[in-house]
Amino acid sequence: MSIQRxxxxxxxxxxxxxxxxxxxxxxxxRLFDRATLQSMLNxxxxxxxxxxxxxxxxxxxxxxxxxxxxxxxxxxxxxKIMYFPTFEQLYQRLVRQKKGRRHIVQKGIHLLRxxxxxxxxxxxxxxxxRNEWEATGIIGRLAHPGKIVTNYHSGGTxxxxxxLMSGHATLxxxxxFKNRLRKLSIAIAGNLEAAYPHLKEIGVDIAIDAKLHxxxxxVNTLPDPFIFRKLPxxxxxxxxxxxxxxxxxxxxxxxxx
Numbered sequence: 356m357s358i359q360r361x362x363x364x365x366x367x368x369x370x371x372x373x374x375x376x377x378x379x380x381x382x383x384x385r386l387f388d389r390a391t392l393q394s395m396l397n398x399x400x401x402x403x404x405x406x407x408x409x410x411x412x413x414x415x416x417x418x419x420x421x422x423x424x425x426x427x428x429x430x431x432x433x434x435k436i437m438y439f440p441t442f443e444q445l446y447q448r449l450v451r452q453k454k455g456r457r458h459i460v461q462k463g464i465h466l467l468r469x470x471x472x473x474x475x476x477x478x479x480x481x482x483x484x485r486n487e488w489e490a491t492g493i494i495g496r497l498a499h500p501g502k503i504v505t506n507y508h509s510g511g512t513x514x515x516x517x518x519l520m521s522g523h524a525t526l527x528x529x530x531x532f533k534n535r536l537r538k539l540s541i542a543i544a545g546n547l548e549a550a551y552p553h554l555k556e557i558g559v560d561i562a563i564d565a566k567l568h569x570x571x572x573x574v575n576t577l578p579d580p581f582i583f584r585k586l587p588x589x590x591x592x593x594x595x596x597x598x599x600x601x602x603x604x605x606x607x608x609x610x611x612x
Contacts, residue, residue: 381571400463478540480556488548
């Protein structure tokens with residue numbers, strides 16, 4: 356049986372929004388058009404512009420409405436920062452950038468920081484040896500100093516959540532928070548499995564705000580298991596890999612160089 360992949364961020368978002376439980380953890384997300392962009396910038400002040408089928412953080416753009424008169428809008432894509440004095444100029448830039456591909460607009464979450472760099476959390480959820488969902492790994496992703504995305508392939512640094520959260524939560528608070536992330540991520544897996552019955556693994560990207568509220572940024576159905584090699588506890592990666600072999604993603608002796 357093949358392992359199911361779902362590329363569309365919008366398709367996954369629409370399914371999760373049907374759940375009352377998951378909805379409280381989801382930042383407002385809509386399909387991009389002129390009216391949506393303007394209303395969401397006016398309401399939230401900061402948004403992310405994302406291609407529906409993008410990977411590795413490619414094309415993700417952060418846009419902020421300036422509170423300083425005359426500055427207009429701040430735009431950042433990778434390390435490129437631009438300012439647009441008017442909404443119309445910003446909108447036309449995004450229309451050119453999207454090149455006919457569908458995009459979403461998502462409410463921006465101000466991420467927690469570690470040493471002045473933003474970070475988020477990746478939770479790996481997999482079918483275990485009894486074909487039940489299990490949250491097998493939790494890892495932090497520290498953004499490159501000059502970038503807005505945390506993806507490893509875009510220069511982010513995988514790091515133990517204990518290290519990243521050390522200035523934001525006590526050990527007791529962190530233990531409870533990790534359990535909350537596991538529960539949330541397993542619920543996401545079950546929710547998506549109802550629509551995509553051949554799912555075997557997901558990677559849930561979670562932002563944490565200043566109140567330690569988790570926000571579901573994205574769900575990846577082809578998550579990179581090898582980032583868990585970066586954890587001090589190698590048993591996490593070994594379990595992740597063992598499960599992936601069991602449901603057929605990798606051959607038993609396959610290893611990435």
